[in-house]
Amino acid sequence: MQPYDIIIVGAGGGGMYAAMEALQTNPKLKIAVVSKVYPTRSHTSAAQGGVNAALANRHKDDTIDLHIFDTIKGSDYLADQDAATILCEMAPYVVRELENLGAPFSRLEDGTIAQRPFGGAQKYRCCYCADRTGHTILTTLFEQCLRQGVHFLSEYYLLSLEHDGQKAQGVVVMNMQTGKIEALPARSVILATGGYAKMYWQKSSNAAGSTGDGIAAALRAGLAVEDMEFVQFHPTGLRKSGLLISEGARGEGGYLVNNKGERFMKTYAPEKMELGPRDLVSRSIEIEINEGRGFDSDAGQYMHLDLRHLGADLILERLPQIRMLAIDFEGVDPIKEPIPIRPTAHYSMGGIDANNDGATAIQGIYAVGECSCISVHGANRLGGNSLLDILVFGKLAGRHAAQLAPSLNPGAISTSAVEKSLKEIEGYSHHDRTERYGELRDELGKTLGANAGIYRTKKKLEKGVEDIMAIKERFKNVRVNDSSAVFNTNLFQVLELKNMIALAETVARGALAREESRGSHSREDFPVRDDEKWHKHSIFHMNEKGDITLSTKPVTMGKYPLQARTY
Amino acid sequence: MTEEKKDIYFKIFRFNPEVDQHPFYDDFKISVEKGVTILRAINYIKDHVDSTLTYRFYCQAGICGSCSMRVNGVSKLACTTQVWDELPNCKETDVITIEPMNNFEIIRDMVVEYTPVISKLEKYISWVTPKIKQQDLGKKEHIISEAEFKVYDAATDCILCGACYSECSMMTSSREYISPLGLLKAYRMVKDSRDTRSNDRMKVLNEDHGMWDCTHCYRCVEACVKKIPIMDAIQGVRNEAFLRGMKNSEGYRHAYAFTQDIKSVGRLKESTIAVRTKGIFGAISMLPFALKMLGRNRMPKVFVHTIPGIKHVKRIFQKIK
Ligand SMILES: Cc1cc2nc3c(=O)[nH]c(=O)nc-3n(C[C@H](O)[C@H](O)[C@H](O)COP(=O)(O)OP(=O)(O)OC[C@H]3O[C@@H](n4cnc5c(N)ncnc54)[C@H](O)[C@@H]3O)c2cc1C
Ligand code: SF4
Ligand code: SF4
Ligand code: FES
Numbered sequence: 001m002q003p004y005d006i007i008i009v010g011a012g013g014g015g016m017y018a019a020m021e022a023l024q025t026n027p028k029l030k031i032a033v034v035s036k037v038y039p040t041r042s043h044t045s046a047a048q049g050g051v052n053a054a055l056a057n058r059h060k061d062d063t064i065d066l067h068i069f070d071t072i073k074g075s076d077y078l079a080d081q082d083a084a085t086i087l088c089e090m091a092p093y094v095v096r097e098l099e100n101l102g103a104p105f106s107r108l109e110d111g112t113i114a115q116r117p118f119g120g121a122q123k124y125r126c127c128y129c130a131d132r133t134g135h136t137i138l139t140t141l142f143e144q145c146l147r148q149g150v151h152f153l154s155e156y157y158l159l160s161l162e163h164d165g166q167k168a169q170g171v172v173v174m175n176m177q178t179g180k181i182e183a184l185p186a187r188s189v190i191l192a193t194g195g196y197a198k199m200y201w202q203k204s205s206n207a208a209g210s211t212g213d214g215i216a217a218a219l220r221a222g223l224a225v226e227d228m229e230f231v232q233f234h235p236t237g238l239r240k241s242g243l244l245i246s247e248g249a250r251g252e253g254g255y256l257v258n259n260k261g262e263r264f265m266k267t268y269a270p271e272k273m274e275l276g277p278r279d280l281v282s283r284s285i286e287i288e289i290n291e292g293r294g295f296d297s298d299a300g301q302y303m304h305l306d307l308r309h310l311g312a313d314l315i316l317e318r319l320p321q322i323r324m325l326a327i328d329f330e331g332v333d334p335i336k337e338p339i340p341i342r343p344t345a346h347y348s349m350g351g352i353d354a355n356n357d358g359a360t361a362i363q364g365i366y367a368v369g370e371c372s373c374i375s376v377h378g379a380n381r382l383g384g385n386s387l388l389d390i391l392v393f394g395k396l397a398g399r400h401a402a403q404l405a406p407s408l409n410p411g412a413i414s415t416s417a418v419e420k421s422l423k424e425i426e427g428y429s430h431h432d433r434t435e436r437y438g439e440l441r442d443e444l445g446k447t448l449g450a451n452a453g454i455y456r457t458k459k460k461l462e463k464g465v466e467d468i469m470a471i472k473e474r475f476k477n478v479r480v481n482d483s484s485a486v487f488n489t490n491l492f493q494v495l496e497l498k499n500m501i502a503l504a505e506t507v508a509r510g511a512l513a514r515e516e517s518r519g520s521h522s523r524e525d526f527p528v529r530d531d532e533k534w535h536k537h538s539i540f541h542m543n544e545k546g547d548i549t550l551s552t553k554p555v556t557m558g559k560y561p562l563q564a565r566t567y
Numbered sequence: 568m569t570e571e572k573k574d575i576y577f578k579i580f581r582f583n584p585e586v587d588q589h590p591f592y593d594d595f596k597i598s599v600e601k602g603v604t605i606l607r608a609i610n611y612i613k614d615h616v617d618s619t620l621t622y623r624f625y626c627q628a629g630i631c632g633s634c635s636m637r638v639n640g641v642s643k644l645a646c647t648t649q650v651w652d653e654l655p656n657c658k659e660t661d662v663i664t665i666e667p668m669n670n671f672e673i674i675r676d677m678v679v680e681y682t683p684v685i686s687k688l689e690k691y692i693s694w695v696t697p698k699i700k701q702q703d704l705g706k707k708e709h710i711i712s713e714a715e716f717k718v719y720d721a722a723t724d725c726i727l728c729g730a731c732y733s734e735c736s737m738m739t740s741s742r743e744y745i746s747p748l749g750l751l752k753a754y755r756m757v758k759d760s761r762d763t764r765s766n767d768r769m770k771v772l773n774e775d776h777g778m779w780d781c782t783h784c785y786r787c788v789e790a791c792v793k794k795i796p797i798m799d800a801i802q803g804v805r806n807e808a809f810l811r812g813m814k815n816s817e818g819y820r821h822a823y824a825f826t827q828d829i830k831s832v833g834r835l836k837e838s839t840i841a842v843r844t845k846g847i848f849g850a851i852s853m854l855p856f857a858l859k860m861l862g863r864n865r866m867p868k869v870f871v872h873t874i875p876g877i878k879h880v881k882r883i884f885q886k887i888k
Contacts, residue, residue, distance in 0.1 A: 024701065037623075037625055037631075037633065038633075038681060038685075038727075040631070040632065040726070040727050041623075041625045041626075041631040041632060041633045042631075043625070043626065043631075045626065045630050045631050045632075045726070046626050046628060046630050046631070055708075093705040093706075094705065096704075096705045096706065096707060096708045097704045097705035099708045099709065100697050100699050100704050100705065100708070100709070100761070101695060101697055101704070102694065102695030102697070102756075102759060102761055102762070104716065104719065104720065104723045105708075106716070107711055107712070107713055107716050109713070110710070111709075111710035111711050111712050111713075112708060112710060113708055129723070130720075132630070132724070135630055135726065136723055139723070139725075139727075140695075143688075143693060143694035143695065144694060144695075146685070146688060146689055146693070146694055147694040147696065154682075177674055207625045207626045207627070207631065208624060208625055208626075208627060209625055240602065241627070241628075243627065243628045244628075321630070324629070324647075325628060325629070328604075328629060328647045328649070329604075329628075329647075331602065437614075437618070438614035438615065480618075481618040481619065482618055482619040482621075484583055484585050484586070484619065484675070485585060486583060486584060486585050486674065486675045487621055487674055487675045487678050488621075489613075489621050489622075490613075490618040490619065
């Protein structure tokens, strides 16, 4: 088989922007986009609030520099400042490009792109399409990929990433509709497989498939992954399902209220109030609940997000999706009642270690979007910066790969790579196996929520690691009960669980090692940031035996020196 | 506060082409709390009773469009449909039927072959082809008035879930038909001032299986999971054709004849519509088709009865006008 010039794994915003840019850079390239779901199903569709760009349409005095500073401060100074600079500098360009290509951004009265305030930003900077920004961006990118004739391999599942130690060779995938395992040789591979926050399962706002498959494949292929302990908890998940009520709701003026009827954020962020950064607001809710100021229910303790004072008109016009979510999943109409919320695992800052072109240590292998750690979000991502991240670095990686690919000559993928996958998959349906998928998955989610959640301690994290190792052991005995080759969802669930377990171990081990509190990572036993010891990235490798090893890497600094982070 | 609970029977369509010669139904009884969605209920069945049950889902939040299936006969999203809300729609008390969408090939259980939808998006040029040259992209934004934006805003809500496609009566007669979601997308693009390919798009829309084939049954509008006024879009592209004077097509004449028929008797005179839209030669060329229909007993009746409430129809018509 002739190798592809570029295989992109993932058809979310990151993957499709990369595909579009690669074809524009060189229309002759043979490119395919592999995705385990049809492109518009990708999790980018769930983004509600918007994408940041200092267009200065709303606040004329907004600048790219302010955006850079907000990003770095928001990251608790763990972002690499060169990467954050590229992110913010390119922001107006990518947002306008998307607009030029048909994205239906909401408008201001003068006809320019509308912008709203978002957590952790000094200015109104977040560009939006009502409260379905991700959906419209993803749809626009899909339309543009169709226009350019991008070749999609939809419902193909990534099994492994292949390289020869220096250069990319391609990927091994399974055609989900037929069960056939195929090697797809490629000069370069761009991983854009999204995040891993679904490992918290019931306590997560993520899609069922945000299971970190690409990161786990990279880890197994010997690549470095970075800063895995940083998982962002969004303050306003719905009480029962963990589904997200966007920051847009607070951006438009929603109140967070405890059982005493108080806007409790005045204690924690007197200036920014509800619009403090996510990590801070999530922690504040936890404290309120722990101190007995939460509301009680079968589904656990919760807080109120009150939108009623905004009025029906504003809610209907700017927050229609959010209103439907509250009605469909909580039976609450925000026009009439406050929405019951609690923090939910939402975004994974960690990911595959990649440079400012999205390139990894292996020539021809790239990582972009939520599966990468470039690192622009450091210890805490600002709302509206991750759609931006997927666009900017999707574009840069697409361009870089398109320029480089023709000069690369990949060696063939070994037949043993395919055989290995085949053997593993056949093994799962062996009748001696007794462990149930659903049980392991639920236990993993629970121990992560309890021991590697918002507040962490040495004791909890040790328990977390222990639980995860036990689950990892039991997984060796997990059974796939469905033996069919056709669309075997039971098999894919098990493969995803394998990935979540592998990454959960990095999250818990990273969190245990990092004896400080920074951004989303709060250690009760080490409540302050320790720049002397921990102003550095965590790096994880998997050795041949499958054990995780930890090391560190310095943070790239720039204009902005370390400062205390207060809001 | 404990929630209400109830035993619910799920009667679920099963078909695995590897092993089954014919589709069949499986019954599952589970105890369900109030507030649980159809998706959570079938996930429970998959996790605890039968892990071979096959369906798609992803976001679980009504935004990705993966989980569309027929619940008690009607296509909807499993993840936003409450079990409790379906109980009044059950034919047998507390028995909820789950089936794959219509008008698609079945891959397995509720999973259907979705590529025809994408082929249609391609056929009808469902994207913006920008005025701005490639090298100038990203430099500045278009100025777009709130008024223009409002015209296609609702159409951009579409999540390609396929519920309308599954319910469309015209799709059932011909899988070649553009489909309601195709018409909706076409409308969204035609009305976008940033796009430059409206002429080409209108041309394809004007061909067979395009914008004129819709029978106005409104089932798509009823089914749309995002409550998008699809019929406005269908009327919108047709009006565009009228405005552009695209009279030289079968479809235009058909639509014209159609509106005349509705005005006069409130129901289609299908047997004469062929004469009026194809012209007499065209109608003769359709004879073999008519003979086939006669053979299958599906020949439209030659005598048309005026339907009761014709005044009402006339009134509706005037409103639309
Ligand atoms: C509810 C919610 C709201 C959000 N709101 C905002 C917001 O307002 N602003 C903002 O900036 N960010 C927001 N985010 C974050 C942002 O949406 C995501 O970080 C971003 O969309 C991730 O895009 P991506 O392209 O990296 O991955 P995704 O969109 O997750 O796409 C991943 C792709 O990889 C494919 N894939 C994964 N595994 C495999 C495999 N094994 N084989 C084959 N293919 C595979 C999938 O099929 C999919 O196509 C939100 C996130 C959530 C959960
Ligand atoms: S109104 Fe037209 S498009 Fe809609 S379901 Fe009926 S025939 Fe199909
Ligand atoms: S028009 Fe409505 S029902 Fe049809 S695909 Fe779009 S969202 Fe689904
Ligand atoms: S699972 Fe995404 S719409 Fe239902």
